[in-house]
Each structure stands twice: as C-alpha cells, then as structure tokens.
Amino acid sequence: MNKLSILIMRDNSKVRRIRIHPFVIRFLLYMFIVLMIGAGVSIYGGMYFWKENKNLSENIHIIQKKLQLTTIELKRLQNMELLREDHMMDISSVFNSSQKDVYQHEGERNINLNHILGNIDQHILVANNVQIKFIGKKIKISFDINKSDHSNQDIIKGDVKMHFVLINGDIVKIESKKEMFFELRNMKKYNIRIPLSDSYSKDDIFGLRITINYPKNETVFCETYPLTDILL
Secondary structure (H helix, E strand, O other), X not given: OOOEEEEEOOOOOOOEEEEEOHHHHHHHHHHHHHHHHHHHHHHHXXXXXXXXXXXXXXXXXXXXXXXXXXXXXXXXXXXXXXHHHHHHHHHHHHHHHHHHHHHHOOOOOOOOHHHHHOOEEOOOEEEEEEEEEEEOOEEEEEEEEEEOOOOOOOOEEEEEEEEEEEOOOOEEXXXXXXXXXXXXXXXXXXXXXXXXXXXXXXXXXXXXXXEEEOOOOOEEEEEEEEHHHHEO
C-alpha cells in the first residue's frame, strides 16, 4: 500500500517530507472518535448521576421531614396516653375512695359511677376549652359551646347545667347568676364567677360536670372534666 507524503515547509528552511502509512492516519482518526465518544459518555454519565444524586438528596430530606413529623406525632400520642392513664388513675382513686366510704358506713347510699362519670355525646353540641381558676374565695369557670357539625348554620337554642363532682361521690349543682340559656349559630363562650361554697373546699372537688341540653331538658352532651386537667 502506498504511503502518504506530508510536506513541511518553513521560511528559510528546507522542505521536509514525512511519509506516513494510511493505517496510522486511520488509527489516529479512530482514536479521536473514540476519545470524543468517551468524552460524550463521561459528560452524559456525570449529568445523569448528578441528577440522581440530587433526587436522592431530596428524597432523603423528605423522608427525614416525615420521620420528624412522625416522631412528633408519636410523642403527642404518648402524652395523650399518659393523660388518659392519669385520668383513669383519678377515676380509680375516686372509685376506691367511694368503695371505702361504703364499707365504713353501712346503710349509706351506693355510688353510681355511671351517673357521676358517664359521658353522653350525640354529636350535636360539645363543650371545649374548659378551664377553672381559684381566685381567693371565688371560682372562675370558662368554656365554649360549639357545634359538632361546623357546616350547620342553623340557630340552636338550649341551656347548660354545671355540677361539681366531689371526691366522696357527691354531685353539687353550681348555681350561677349568669343566664345559662344559649342561642348560637356557631359558638357560645361562657365566663362565670361563683363563690366557693362553705360546704366543701377546693381539695374536695374531683371535677366539673357540664351538661348541655337541646332542646330544653333533652341532654345531648354531658362530660366530667377532672380538676387536674382543667385547673389553671
């Protein structure tokens, strides 16, 4: 096979001729093509893995955020469980105390815990944000009455009754000078101040029982709130 001649000419220099075999030219050309292809693959691979790494980093961030939210929710549920256990312990202490009184005083009335602690909820009205604060010889009671169905815009009329549940099982009606009748479309707030009775002390109170009637004398909600949960 004939060789290719390459003439190299420079000013004030002799002409130089280089003879190159065509195979060398083809080899160099193939090497150039391979290098270009390799460079292209490298660039593509770099971009591809960069995007994959970016997506992976975003997924890790999302997973970490979900894990953080899950941890917070788990902690909240654990706190709720602790409150529930404390509530049950309070109820158990009331029950034990009541049983002790029954055994010590034969012939006295039996205590009906369903009447004292039993709940009623017909999902019409509910009492929220229940709070009690003792101010000297006064007791401040505050709570809200809300509709269970917030989409219901009808006006609802009814009345509220309140009782203190004492640790000996007695239920004492709370007499308030404020009108306990309500007429609400969405929510009704109550802020009530009553004097502390001479017949019992703060330490004698187990909880506050709120009864909501709608219509009048028809109970749709009733619940006892332990003093430990609502005391400010």
